[in-house]
Amino acid sequence: MSALRTPPENLHEESIARGATCSHARRLRSQPKGHYSRLFPKPARPIAREEEAKLIQLGNAMRYKVEREGTLTPRVGYTYFGQFLGHDLTHDSTPFDGPYHAPEQTSNYRTPSFDLDHVYGGGPEKSPYLYEGEPGVEFFKIGATIPTGYLRDLPIAHGMVLIGDLEDRRNLDNLILRQLHVLFLKFHNEAIKQLDSNPAIAGLEELRSGTVFERAHRLVRWHYQWIIRHDFLPRILHTDVWNYQEQRANRHPDSGESYSIPIEFSLAAFRFGHSMVRNAYRLNCRQKRVVIDELMTLGQQATPIHDDYLLEWGTFFDGLPSSGPQASASFIDTSISLAMHGLSPGTIRLANELESTHPSNLPVRTLLRGARAGLPSGQEVAEALLAQGKIKPEDRLTISQLTEDTADHSGSVLRDIGLQQDTPLFYYLLKEAELKAEGLCLGPIGSHIVSEAIQGALEADPTGYIAAVGRKWKLPNWRFPSGSMRPINSLIGIVQLVGDDKLLPECEAHWRRFLLPT
């Protein structure tokens, strides 16, 4: 029988620490895990504070009248997988009102590697409230839904959702992300089981050392890293860049050069996902349209998820049973869902309870932060990549392209505010995705930044699969609930492994009727 490893006092200590949440308390308790870097020089003509009204105008214009629903864009599950992996790499706690320091002096409260520190916390020693089981063989605790008790939620105790880092609750941002997080807890638990029962997993040479917990952790991390590289990146990167990055030389983790996340990634390029967020989602056959604001509210509540809100993963990814059609992300373009133009204070404060909630408009926050932190303009980045031979001259956007009104009226606003030659990087990259990739993935410049940051994080990780066993790691065979033995090379593999492809009973009936029309 597994012992409960979390005496209530432990949680109480954490609660007290969290109860004292203010930015100075955060600084006392949490240690930064790294800093940031720059890929490109500072802007020649930075946008001054007196000019910020222009950015507010631009951010406000970045919205649709009517949402453009994608069909060839990545499935909606990848939007939230992007958010999940972004939260693993970067947490910049610079207060919105500043002061903004140089990237090398700006703390990153997450490790710059895909190590799932936001899921595992400090491991069983430092975050015992997350785990149960014998020492060295720890499982994650899983929460149950109401009323049925499906094991598909995060555990909740003392009115708190127990998550890897209690000071960084961003994975509770919305119900989709919360349920994606749970998939990784269950993947770990399954790894623990198969390390005991499946010779194909237990016998892996590369996993010989460490406790069962450590070996399971390594297996989960390596698969996650593999999936980022082979399932996620090809869906969001421009083909030219995907082909280019396939040939790049590995960064050497032992080169002594420490890796840090570039601000061009965290403050602009990877926020492209904000444009993929849709106004509403179909969750299953009971909940056919839930607006994103409601999903945020529900994700943040310290109450168990109701059965009605369990995600049918087959709607979020291809290749799984589903009682309705698969849904794709919103187009990657300058238009951002209306809900993101007015976030609740709770959403803004998920990672810092003293954060200023004004402005509540996410595109405006992103543009202002980018200017205050001294991001180069889109044009400066384009010229630098051209000089490095990484893009072609025709990859650059012209003024007429930038100022064209396409998805919304932001092109004319850009011209009116006079930033068509010094375009904020975030705006430039979204316009680039829209015009150079039809809104289906990032454009060449956005792809270079994202690829550089993500590949860099993968390669620089001394305990990641690339450093430990090389890019061509032969994935092991897992035993699936159906009895089949096969590798996991995609997110749907994880869903199937942990049995979360099962539908709610009446949704299952819908699916069967759909499969076998009478």
Ligand code: HEM
């Ligand atoms: C409903 C969905 C989402 C909400 C409500 C949301 C909200 C936020 C908020 C409030 C911030 C901090 C803003 C600031 O003060 O500057 C932020 C930052 C960020 N978001 Fe999102 N976001 C969502 C989805 C996504 C997605 C899908 C991605 C990527 C695929 C993403 C990537 C990022 C990144 C990289 C940051 C910067 C984090 C840091 O460096 O600390 N977000 N988001």
